[in-house]
Amino acid sequence: MKFTDGYWQTLPGVEILRPRDVESVVDGGDHLLVYASTVPLRHRGDTLNRPMITIRVDAPAEGVIGVRIEHFRGVRDRGPHFALASTGAAAEVHLPEGGPATLTSGGLTARVATDGPWRLELVRADGSVLTESTDRGTAVISTPDGPFVREQHSLGIGEHLYGLGERFGPLVKNGQSIDVWNADGGTASEQAYKNVPFHLSDRGYGVFVDHPERVSYEIATEVASRTQFSVAGQHLQYYVIDGPDPKDVLRRYTALTGRPAAVPTWSYGLWLSTSFTTDYDEATVTSFIEGMAERDLPLSVFHFDCFWMRQFHWSDFVWDPVTFPDPEGMLARLHERDLKVCVWINPYIAQRSHLFAEGAEKGYLVTTPSGDVWQWDMWQAGMGLVDFTNPDAWAWYQDKLRVLLRQGVDAFKTDFGERIPTDVLWHDGSDPQRMHNYYAQLYNQCVFELLEDERGAGDAVVFARSATAGGQQFPVHWGGDCESTFTAMAESLRGGLSLAASGFGFWSHDIGGFEGTPDPAVFKRWVAFGLLSSHSRLHGSSSYRVPWAFDDEAVHVTRRFTHLKHRLMPYLARAGQFASSDGVPVMRPMMLDFPGDRSVVAADTQYLLGGDLLVAPVLHESTAEYYVPAGTWTQVLTGQTVTGPRWVREEHAFDSVPLLARPGSVIAFGSRTDRPDYAYADGVELHVFEPADGSELIVEVPTPDGAGCAAEFTVRRSGDLIEATLTRGSSPAWALVHRGVRCEADGARASIDLSAEIDPGSTR
Structure with a gap:
């Protein structure tokens, strides 16, 4: 959100108050409190009829500095809040006479001006300044839409920012205006299903804005040399997280917001879906499974999408008796084939569902301020929304899913969770603005904890679309509704890399694309990409994704890369362990491992799979272009070597892809x-x-x-x-x-x- 008209003027109706004069800095023992006037204090009269900005600087964990900027403190905090794991790390506070005050945590120091205009520098032990906040950037702001609090951090020359959740545009966020606000917008716009108020710098630090509501970013836009973030209201809380390596930043960030749970090793195998609006019954499902087996296409999971339930009944968690008259028998038969089973769900309850009346009567559905059940007709006719802030509704929802688990279902695709209204009341009194993004966290947590309870820790997995900060604790996440084109394949990859830079350890996407039917070339190229991702699913909208629906070569390509992924499982399972223990993603952008290499800054058509395999999906029918960092890398599929640093352009058959092993690995x-x-x-x-x-x-x-x-x-x-x-x-x-x-x-x-x-x- 922009507040200024160029550099000098404010927008109409906007008043910006800045910390112009530090009145005092107080040593709080484990924190610093800064009181700053919004005008220069020349005499006592300047203290009258003037706002004051209060800034608290503390350290919730080693190497993490917290900053809270406040105008009025009397606003009631309605929640919800991100669950942060503060370690209560000891902070060293110094308030010398005549010099800046400092608060040090690990190797990171906050250096605060004690007189004159507000200034905060974040400094490493070697004296280098990572970023700084000044009186021109920190502000409380009045607008026609209400009050806001803003912060700006300096951007160094050649510094690049990443993250902010799943974003389908350029991997480097410099020059972008981004609102952290979950939306069901596909993969081809500025909207995203998974919004995370955390950005990562290739200088080796990150910033987490501790607000579940909308956070607006102007990254080198409102001011070309600064990154800006703002929230509505009277306070802004954020944390600066030290590295010094970008991977170390993610380690600290995920220690704060939660590490990804371990996923079962069976989940790494190939998932096959019914697709969405296609016609299917048990005979169709069986024909797909037998067709895969006959062609030596190993399958690990079969997924039933929406129409496993009756139309207009979503979600009532009842198998359609016409197409699936014997669900328990069918699930047993699938298990006899050594398959796991996943079914689609969402948190919406259609009016026609028998659960609607039950949920409404018990108070388990979100209501309007007048006390009516909130409803609309988007997605399902007259649908309501489960209120996960109500513990009884949480248990009710889990009990409905528990029936499916005991029938033989193994996993859930937790779809949707983004279209959350803000004109409603929540059971626990939560602020509707803050609940909009945070709803995804409660929804996925509810389902994931049920799976852990029923299946055991380490054997729980969801296939989730929506998320916010902390959502990485409940894997796996997939990229959402993409087109079936090479362009959409690249969009999906950028979204996954951006999500990885936001601390998400496991990620997948719809092989072949979701909307439309891919031509054989797109499908075959997407197969290689999908099977060299942490998780791999064949899924579409109105057409099937069985490989023989495309051509014989598609069958060969699917077989080749499924077999390859299974052979790579000792390596991939170890990378998954590392994601869960250290918070470093299985799939990740090149800049995480090569932060000093300027050529990887915007390399968003390739990635590292684990720490030692470079993958460059072929985004054209035959030509691949990718960057090789320094050293002699080895093409895993051919044994040929490529010496970097240099860019490579080469031709690949459909059963080939640039897959390079790191030197010394x-x-x-x-x-x-x-x-x-x-x-x-x-x-x-x-x-x-x-x-x-x-x-x-x-x-x-x-x-x-x-x-x-x-x-x-x-x-x-x-x-x-x-x-x-x-x-x-x-x-x-x-x-x-x-x-x-x-x-x-x-x-x-x-x-x-x-x-x-x-x-x-x-x-x-």
Whole structure:
């Protein structure tokens, strides 16, 4: 939201009050309190009839500085609030005479002016200033639409910002005006399903604005050298989060807002959907599943989209008796095929549903100020909205879903949750503006906690569309309704990378696109992209996504990349463990790992899958363009090497994609291609890529459930000898692989002598 007309003038009806003169700074023991007048204090008369701005500086966790800017304190706080895990880290406060006051937490210091105009500098231990706030940026503002509080932080020359949730435009947010406000707008506009008031700088710091309501950003727009964020009301609370590495920022940020839960390893496999408005019954579903099996296309999850329920009844959680007369028997039959089952749900209750009357009578649906049930006809006729602020409604909703779980359902696609009205009353008195975004958090938490209760921690997974800050705790999230084009494929990728830069560890998208029917080229390219994502789902709107609906080559491509993903599962499951333990996403933008490389700044058509695999989806029929950072990278599918730093343009057949292993990495390949959950250590191959002399790397191979470590290996290179040693756990059979040479382990050890004349592809 802009408040000024250019640099010098305010917009009509806008009055901006700034902290012009620091009257005093108070040492609060573990915080600083700054009192600043909005005019220069020349004499006592200047203290009369003048607003004051109060600013509190504290430290909720190590390496995190909190700043609260307030005008009036008497406004009732109605909530809701983001659940933050403050560690109560000890802050060092110094208030010397004649100098700036400081508050230090870890390696980050807030340096505050004690006289003259307000100034806050965020400083590292080496003295470098990350960003600063001045009296021209901090402000309380009156507008025709009510009061606002604004903050501006300086942007360094060449500094770039990322994040703010799922955004489908350019990955770099500089030059963009963004409102953090959940909306059901597809993937081709400025609207987004997952809005997160957190931005990440490639200088190694982040800023989290602790407001669930609309947060408006002007990033190098209202003032070209500053990033601005503002909220309606009388106060603004934000946190500056130190790195110094961008990945370290995400570690601290997710420690504050919540780490992603561990996902079951079966969820990494291929999901197949009925699609949305297509015709289907059990016979259709069975034909799809048998068709996949006949073509050696391993399937892990079958998903039933909306019409598993009767039309006009969504959501009543009752199987359509015409198309699915024996749901328990059908689910048992699917389980006999070793499949998991996911069904579509949303938090809306159609008027025709028997649950509408029940929810309305019990007070479980959101109401208008007059006490009526809030209703509208968008999506479902006369639908109401479950009030998750009511504990009884929460338990009621879970009990309805529990019936499905006990029938045999394994997971839920938690669709929608963005179209949340603001002219309503909530059971707990929450502010409707703050509940608009926060509703997604309550909705997904309710469902996820039920799955954990019924299936156990580590075996719960949702397929969620809406989210806000903290939503990463309830994986997995998918990118929403995209078109079936190469352009939409790129939009989806940008959305996923932006979400990853906002702390979300697991992500998926509709392979082939949702709206329309992709041509075979788009489908085949999207298959490679989808199966080299953390989670992979074939889903569409009005047409099926079974590969043979496109052409025979689509079947081959799907088989190739499904098999490849299953072989990569020891590596992917370990990356998933890391996402849950450290908050570093499985899929992530290049800038997270190469913050000093200027060529990765806007590289939004490629990503890292885990820390050691570079993936560049082919966004055209045949041509791929991607950037290779410094070092000698290896094409995993061909064994060819590419030395960077440089941009590469090359042709790829449909069964190929740029998939490069990082120099010095060791990728654990599993022995099975038919499923994602198996004993990864049994028959594991340690593929070593261009190790430096003297290097040593620890490789952990997870247990089949992804929860622990089945085997640990130490891989060293000394001169011409590459040696791997099993140092923990057990592996019945394993091998070391380098440049196509495979050495079977002799007990706990395997080695390859680089000086020996060995034909590539040989086995020893």
